[in-house]
Amino acid sequence: xxxxxxxxxxxxxxxxxxxxxxxxxxxxxxxxxxxxxxxxxxxxxxxxxxxxxxxxxxxxxxxxxxxxxxxxxxxxxxxxxxxxxxxxxxxxxxxxxxxxxxxxxxxxxxxxxxxxxxxxxxxxxxxxxxxxxxxxxxxxxxxxxxxxxxxxxxxxxxxxxxxxxxxxxxxxxxxxxxxxxxxxxxxxxxxxxxxxxxxxxxxxxxxxxxxxxxxxxxxxxxxxxxxxxxxxxxxxxxxxxxxxxxxxxxxxxxxxxxxxxxxxxxxxxxxxxxxxxxxxxxxxxxxxxxxxxxxxxxxxxxxxxxxxxxxxxxxxxxxxxxxxxxxxxxxxxxxxxxxxxxxxxxxxxxxxxxxxxxxxxxxxxxxxxxxxxxxxxxxxxxxxxxxxxxxxxxxxxxxxxxxxxxxxxxxxxxx
Numbered sequence: 001x002x003x004x005x006x007x008x009x010x011x012x013x014x015x016x017x018x019x020x021x022x023x024x025x026x027x028x029x030x031x032x033x034x035x036x037x038x039x040x041x042x043x044x045x046x047x048x049x050x051x052x053x054x055x056x057x058x059x060x061x062x063x064x065x066x067x068x069x070x071x072x073x074x075x076x077x078x079x080x081x082x083x084x085x086x087x088x089x090x091x092x093x094x095x096x097x098x099x100x101x102x103x104x105x106x107x108x109x110x111x112x113x114x115x116x117x118x119x120x121x122x123x124x125x126x127x128x129x130x131x132x133x134x135x136x137x138x139x140x141x142x143x144x145x146x147x148x149x150x151x152x153x154x155x156x157x158x159x160x161x162x163x164x165x166x167x168x169x170x171x172x173x174x175x176x177x178x179x180x181x182x183x184x185x186x187x188x189x190x191x192x193x194x195x196x197x198x199x200x201x202x203x204x205x206x207x208x209x210x211x212x213x214x215x216x217x218x219x220x221x222x223x224x225x226x227x228x229x230x231x232x233x234x235x236x237x238x239x240x241x242x243x244x245x246x247x248x249x250x251x252x253x254x255x256x257x258x259x260x261x262x263x264x265x266x267x268x269x270x271x272x273x274x275x276x277x278x279x280x281x282x283x284x285x286x287x288x289x290x291x292x293x294x295x296x297x298x299x300x301x302x303x304x305x306x307x308x309x310x311x312x313x314x315x316x317x318x319x320x321x322x323x324x325x326x327x328x329x330x331x332x333x334x335x336x337x338x339x340x341x342x343x344x345x346x347x348x349x350x351x352x353x354x355x356x357x358x359x360x361x362x363x364x365x366x367x368x369x370x371x372x373x374x375x376x377x378x379x380x381x382x383x384x385x386x387x388x389x390x391x392x393x394x395x396x397x398x399x400x401x402x403x404x405x406x407x408x409x410x411x412x413x414x415x
Contacts, residue, residue, distance in 0.1 A: 033175030067152030335373035
């Protein structure tokens with residue numbers, strides 16, 4: 001069973017907004033066994049929409065359209081659907097009552113005929129009530145294919161998918177079982193991992209596929225299985241994971257479906273009843289941000305200092321000015337002092353620091369752009385390593401952030 005997603009809106013094509021709807025729909029459909037054949041974004045243009053609908057009907061069993069359902073003249077989806085299905089608009093009394101209720105209860109401006117026009121829907125459509133907005137969803141069928149048109153507002157679309165569309169699709173179709181299991185690895189590149197596990201990968205059964213998903217110092221290994229037999233698929237995935245982990249256990253940190261690396265580290269710190277503080281220079285707060293994204297971080301995260309300027313390293317973290325003068329701010333001595341002193345400042349069990357040149361210029365150091373020192377301090381002392389993460393600023397920052405968590409977890413696992 002295949003679906004195609006069509007997003008409508010000039011604002012997507014000019015980069016004014018990011019199309020998050022397609023990502024949500026793809027994930028929601030995949031969970032129930034629907035494969036996405038293609039995702040297409042089109043203009044608010046009748047000819048373009050008609051062309052996309054025709055091609056989608058040839059490609060897929062289910063076509064989902066988002067956007068173009070507002071009350072203004074540039075929202076042409078309903079009229080275009082009427083032309084495509086040789087249909088006409090009729091007023092739906094339930095939708096009209098809902099629109100009038102929304103205005104009465106939540107909207108201070110008077111309702112207009114333009115707003116009431118939201119209740120006009122194709123006569124052949126099954127209306128999907130939108131509890132959070134004025135534009136209803138619409139379900140239409142043609143030549144054995146299912147077309148679903150949804151508002152583009154993300155929270156309205158998501159509610160309709162969850163409450164209306166997926167239950168109706170389950171009733172109409174019998175889907176295969178699809179399952180993904182993603183293993184998180186740190187510290188080894190994609191090609192090196194592929195060479196290491198080549199024999200295992202070549203022996204995978206046909207209904208299980210492996211994808212490598214590299215991202216700045218980490219590689220996700222996603223196993224994807226698809227079968228009408230759920231028990232067979234679950235058992236085979238479990239078997240293949242058991243065969244794989246011994247081959248990558250030195251770089252394996254957990255499963256993405258369960259937690260990110262920073263969440264895994266947080267759980268480990270919580271279990272150990274240990275705490276951490278962070279001193280960041282070149283990463284500019286990214287490590288602290290990653291930590292505090294996880295609920296419950298207050299149990300183990302004491303705080304951070306973003307000592308971006310040399311002055312902040314000296315005055316707040318009390319890094320020795322002589323060390324800076326002798327070795328520069330991007331150095332082993334400064335990184336280790338930052339880690340030790342932030343640990344003392346916050347009275348934490350671990351201190352972690354980053355100092356480097358993210359670029360494009362060298363700043364307060366003569367170290368090459370991309371050079372980053374990362375240090376971790378604990379009660380037994382301090383350990384540091386130096387890296388060169390290339391010459392792209394964003395890449396350097398994120399690689400340094402990921403490497404810091406990798407180093408921290410290795411340090412924790414020593415205990």
